[in-house]
Amino acid sequence: MARKTPKKRLLGLFGDFDQAINVIVDIRHYEVPGVSVDNITIKSPIEHPEIEEILGERPCHVSKFSLSGALFGLIFGAFFLAAAQANFLIQPQGGKPVITLTSNLVLMYEMMILFGVLATFVGFLVGSGLMHRRSILDDQMISLDQVGIVIEVEDENIDPVRRLFKKHNVLEIRDREIREQ
Amino acid sequence: MAEETTTIAAKDIDEKIAWAKINSDVLRSMENPRMGYWLAIGVSIAMLMVGIYSEVYQYNTGMGPANLNNPHMWDLYISTFVFWIGMSHSGTLLSAILHLFHADWRKPIYRFAEAMTTFSLMTALIFPIIHLGRVWNMHWVIPYYSDRGIWPNFRSPLVWDAFAITAYLTASVLFLYIGMIPDLAICRDNAVGWRRRLYTFMSIGWRGDDRQWRNFRKTYLLMACFLIPLAVSVHSIVAADFAMAIMPGWHVTSFPPYFVAGALYSGCAAIITLFVLLRYFFKFEQYMTLPILEKTCKLTFAIAMVWSYLNLIEFASVWYGHDIPAKEVLIAKFSGPYSPFFLGMLFCGSVLPFTLAFKKIRRSPWLLLPISIFLNVGMWLERYMIVAPTLSLSHHPWTWDVMWPGWVEWGIVFGSFGWFGLLFLIFVKVFPSVSMYEVKEMVYHRRRVIFEDAELRAHEVKTGASGAQPLTSTPEGS
Numbered sequence: 001m002a003r004k005t006p007k008k009r010l011l012g013l014f015g016d017f018d019q020a021i022n023v024i025v026d027i028r029h030y031e032v033p034g035v036s037v038d039n040i041t042i043k044s045p046i047e048h049p050e051i052e053e054i055l056g057e058r059p060c061h062v063s064k065f066s067l068s069g070a071l072f073g074l075i076f077g078a079f080f081l082a083a084a085q086a087n088f089l090i091q092p093q094g095g096k097p098v099i100t101l102t103s104n105l106v107l108m109y110e111m112m113i114l115f116g117v118l119a120t121f122v123g124f125l126v127g128s129g130l131m132h133r134r135s136i137l138d139d140q141m142i143s144l145d146q147v148g149i150v151i152e153v154e155d156e157n158i159d160p161v162r163r164l165f166k167k168h169n170v171l172e173i174r175d176r177e178i179r180e181q
Numbered sequence: 182m183a184e185e186t187t188t189i190a191a192k193d194i195d196e197k198i199a200w201a202k203i204n205s206d207v208l209r210s211m212e213n214p215r216m217g218y219w220l221a222i223g224v225s226i227a228m229l230m231v232g233i234y235s236e237v238y239q240y241n242t243g244m245g246p247a248n249l250n251n252p253h254m255w256d257l258y259i260s261t262f263v264f265w266i267g268m269s270h271s272g273t274l275l276s277a278i279l280h281l282f283h284a285d286w287r288k289p290i291y292r293f294a295e296a297m298t299t300f301s302l303m304t305a306l307i308f309p310i311i312h313l314g315r316v317w318n319m320h321w322v323i324p325y326y327s328d329r330g331i332w333p334n335f336r337s338p339l340v341w342d343a344f345a346i347t348a349y350l351t352a353s354v355l356f357l358y359i360g361m362i363p364d365l366a367i368c369r370d371n372a373v374g375w376r377r378r379l380y381t382f383m384s385i386g387w388r389g390d391d392r393q394w395r396n397f398r399k400t401y402l403l404m405a406c407f408l409i410p411l412a413v414s415v416h417s418i419v420a421a422d423f424a425m426a427i428m429p430g431w432h433v434t435s436f437p438p439y440f441v442a443g444a445l446y447s448g449c450a451a452i453i454t455l456f457v458l459l460r461y462f463f464k465f466e467q468y469m470t471l472p473i474l475e476k477t478c479k480l481t482f483a484i485a486m487v488w489s490y491l492n493l494i495e496f497a498s499v500w501y502g503h504d505i506p507a508k509e510v511l512i513a514k515f516s517g518p519y520s521p522f523f524l525g526m527l528f529c530g531s532v533l534p535f536t537l538a539f540k541k542i543r544r545s546p547w548l549l550l551p552i553s554i555f556l557n558v559g560m561w562l563e564r565y566m567i568v569a570p571t572l573s574l575s576h577h578p579w580t581w582d583v584m585w586p587g588w589v590e591w592g593i594v595f596g597s598f599g600w601f602g603l604l605f606l607i608f609v610k611v612f613p614s615v616s617m618y619e620v621k622e623m624v625y626h627r628r629r630v631i632f633e634d635a636e637l638r639a640h641e642v643k644t645g646a647s648g649a650q651p652l653t654s655t656p657e658g659s
Contacts, residue, residue, distance in 0.1 A: 103336045
């Protein structure tokens, strides 16, 4: 079996978002062999939706969780309420239906929203990769005012990446070996 | 210099603030507030103690000292419950609605408004429990299977209330928490001791990478979309508690929108109060700026006018509807024993907001503090005036009377303000009350706009043409 080339993860810290963007633009123009935008992660103190214009649209499945949760809430709500009402035939209904659809609609609506919200939160946790161990290749300056670019790169291509970082005035570079799973 | 100061005073935020300063100012606020903060904590604890004493007294002696009796079975408790539910709408308005409209001036102030939503709901929830009297039987309202046949009546709006408020509280807590995660990561990176452990746990591994931000943006938007109809439904259902009863003055179709408008109104007024206090306690003059205060005042004024209009609609529909008992109640509100409260409500709710039409007042925090408090006094009186006169003058003349709440009721209402104040003050000491990452975004985007304008002007001068395209490079926000 052929041995895989060892890989490293490189973190470059930039004082300016535009500098970080220029690095990615250069990578997009194939200035560094063996590195593509798919291997890049940007870490920033604020949200930069414009990143998607350069990195390309990446998947986000939160809305699917929301829809599933809301539908589940609606259906579960209908059955839960109907089951609760049908279970209590002792109560005098005064000629009214045992399962009252009109008033249940209000409660089903509330349960639809409740489960929609809960599922959205779960979707956020899953989609963001939260609740995992914090990456060691991180820097507190990212939560302050610096922008970080993390690139996965094979050992032989490390130097071109470093040069590219330096070309765009990187403040600091760190690296870490990626262990084979 | 004077010109520069004037320009800054007209801006929502000074775009020259460094990001590091935003972090340090907000983190400092969690360490060293002014003396007034500790005074407020002391006052809140004292008020809470009065409430606890009153509740313990009521628990031991029964509902008699509260003056609750037929026909006044739920006077002050339900009024105050509706008042606190109303207060909770502020967070939804500022966070969710203004988020959808991209009103970025909300960014420095939405966090405490969201916290206000959560704590108002937690305060409101106390009242139905206290009002039960036999609080030890509270679990009977939960739909669990029992051979005694304890099942709530799902046709009752009071059961709808339980569902709606539970959903709203859950959604509000999650909305507040999700919006805070990037800031909790900043706190984690700067804290030591128990605070570091708490923030590490609560920031759940936030690293600020593009995947997390992408999911965050989508989640926040979806939560806002869920929260807006939920907030409207909660107050509509609270309105249904009254409107579904065939009591004079309550059986009105305009009640749900009237309640929603009242809720937004009292929430906005409370935001002004807390804005002024937090700005002073934590020295947030650079973030909670006068232009933002001015915008909040304008919003409050607009909502006050909607509320006033809905009041007029309600009076007109009762007057021309020829429902005699409802008309009697309306006349009694204007001229009977409750008239000082009713006229006070109209003055505080419909006349006082006109002071917000003056720019000088909108930019005077210490004038706005008493005004906003009186607006909320008006809104509290509104709820009291919905409940008490109708119960006093219902369909059975032999039950007509004038009700004045007992000291226990007043004590518990007073204590609820202490409970809310204490929760809120603890929150702003432990968690960042200004959203650091959103203020950074605000600063970043403003700098970018100014830079692009300057580039465009320079380009126009150079080429001698107007309407030229701006150049692509932008300044950094740090």
